[in-house]
Amino acid sequence: MKRLPISLVIVSAAAASQLGATNCGQVTRDPGFDLWCGDSLCAWKVERGDVERVPTWNEGDPGVQLVGTDTAIEQLTPVTSDDTTCIKFTLIANIDLDANVALNIDVDGDGTIERTEQLPTSSWKPLEFLIAIDAPYSGVRFELAKTGAGSAVLAEIDAVTSTDCDPSLPKISAFPAPLGAGCNGSADCTSGYCAVDGTFLPGDGLAATGVCVGCDGAATCGSGDVCGAGVAISAVGGVPWQCVPAGAKDLGEICVQDAECATGICTGGACSTCHTGSAGGSDCATGETCGPDWMTGFDLFTPYVCNPNGMARASGQPCASDDDCMSGTCSGEPYSECSDGRPCTNASECPLDSSLENGDCNLIGVTGGVCR
């Protein structure tokens, strides 16, 4: 197991702060398909094929019918080994003889299905599956897939943490795990690197486990690359360390090392134009101070600039927000991030909170900006 420098742990730990996020043992969201967004499911994603809202025991209490001969719905849940290593998955199913319905389990949500449970033909019978998973793991994607022409209506799909798993129950092992997933050692990771820090971030769930990362400092990366902040493989995984091109990240982009940034400065987890404290030296002009530019709430994953929001930058100078510029306009790439600082384009890329809802993806500034 590798130990990363404190600064390197920030990104992984921040991303992994979602671990242990289930609330009251609930693993999945909207078990009763009550939250239909028009003709679409809100909490479940239609992976392929079509679904229809159909009545169950009462016409006012809907279920979901998997339409067509190849249909699947999925839900990525933030449950981790800190929550449980045993999940009870239940549903009520009305499945015709000529329909083949399976429950697919993708631990860590990396797209690899580790186990498939076949659903029996059923006439509105409650079905239950106990799922034991080897620790550590970070998130589970449940997929319900139907093939065949027969009808399949599902309702009350629910998963909760459980203590019912017998030790003899075969466990699902997701090792070697993908980047961003939990690990106990290097052998647990596809990359061969398991980063751990047990002291830096309180209450982040990483005290006993690490996170699979792609590199261990610059020495592991090829020429022209640097070990920096990578891209999360899913909303339930952490932002992993990966080899990234050196000096390629614009002002405002997430980083852990100066070498990642075109500005050559990484402060507060984002490419910046100045250092803070004594390291800042003469980064800023006299009378200006180096400070966070974006209102992230925790001064992390925000670019640090001189005289932030001071409308002091002249045309052509780097900026991170409109208020940095005398002109009031900072042209650059609009930048949104999740509450944990990871870049995002929509909420589904953001970690799920304790109510199993995705966090918000907020437009927060621009990257690579230049004042007009």
Add this chain to the structure above:
Amino acid sequence: MFRHLLLAGALAAGTAVTLAAPRAAHAQAGDAPSTYAIVIGSNAGGPGQDTLRYAEDDARKVAQVLVELGGVSADRVDVIVHPTPDVIRARLDHLAELVAADAAAGHQSRVVFYYSGHARAQAIDLGADELPLDELRKRLFDVKATLTVVVLDACQSGAFARVKGAAPAADFSYSSREHLDASGVAVLASSSGSELSQESEQLRGSYFTHNLLVGLRGAGDANGDGQVTLDEAYQYAYHQTLLATAETAVGSQHVTFEADLKGHGEVALSFPRAATAAIELPAAMEGTTLVEDTRAKVVVAETYKAKGAAVRIAVAPGDYRVLVRSGNQLARCDVGSDGSVDMARCQTETLEAARPKGGSLHELRVEIDGLAGGERDDGYTQNLTAFGYNQALGPSAGLQALAIKHVAPYVWVGGLASEVGLPSWTRATGAETQELDWSMTTLDVVGRGEVPIGSDGALSRLALYGQVGAGLALGHAHFSGAEGESNSHTYAGYAFTAGAGVHFDFRHQFGVSAGYQFDYAPAIDDRIGNTHAAGGHRLLAGLSYGF
């Protein structure tokens, strides 16, 4: 409680023999005959027979009246309680010796034999033992008395009327004056050959013995000559016993009288005028009259007192009061030290309505009950649980209206309508809640069996009931969906109900009920093939009104 005695033939045959053998026809002038009495009471029942409550008490009362008013010396009254057959044999043998000695001395003698207890066709039952009737008859008539009076208080004792060579006593119009002699045999039986003899909890004795004794105490003195003859005693006992038993559940009881007597004198059984204490019911008094011994808390006399002539009831010295019922008025009268009753000082009150055995105060009853209990769990509700719904706390609860008519002793029939709200089921879905509200309406035809716990007083108005019913069930279900959707449905099915409880009638037509009820009404369906049978174990309490 019934007193079983089947005197079929055997004793009767003996009687015929005895009646054919004339006794000493006349006592010597101025030489009063000796009177002996054997009075037997046995509460014990044989196999299959209930234990009687008052047979032995009746025997003691008979003995008391014979001594008080019958002119029988106390040392000649042999009271035998709960005897064995050997005891009776010995006492009859001893009596025969006494009578024989009297005869040898030229004295006439009379014998009164009284038996109260159980009997079967060929024997009287004395608990585990029995005394064959043939033997009893032989021993009884071997006692060579001038006059033998046999009084039997037992079921079907009137079978004695089928005596060979003797005509039945017919009915109360029988006039013994034309037939009686001062010698012979007379048999007074408590009931006809096909009837049961009954005891009364209220009288604390048998109807027959009680009325016989009241008659002997003076109420039977039809001609007012101060003595009650055998004929008068019979006629009084016949009337009063018939009246008293006419409305009982068992039915009318006819006292029978059989005699083969010779001579022209009347047979006087009691002399109430000579009593040391007596109560005189005034001429103006009218109604059913009870004379109550206030110390012993027993009724010593019950008679219908007609207006127009005073009636004198001989009693033992003591404290008494007189209760006179006329219509729905009850007068409570104190008895003066001289035995007189001052009607002006009687306290009068309106009678509570009384419930006859198996009957009711009212013929029609309307009852409103509140009921509550747990709701049945079945496939429907288990499915709701599987779909994530939770049942609200609290019971199924509602009201039911019952209208029943009294159609036969203990039996009511009518209709029942109920409306019961079932516990709702809810399921939280985010900020909203899905909810199933449902209820069940039933319309049943019901039958109820209702038996009073007691025969008088408040207990007579407290009854146990059992009830069953079946009919139509109408279920109502309203579902509120999470997105403001809602739907309602009404379902139909059958309903069944069964229950038991108690009902108490207050005065003035109101009453209360409390009980248990099990309801079953499978009517409410869901879309996936489950049916909920609404109902379960419920407790109820209600108010009723009788018409």
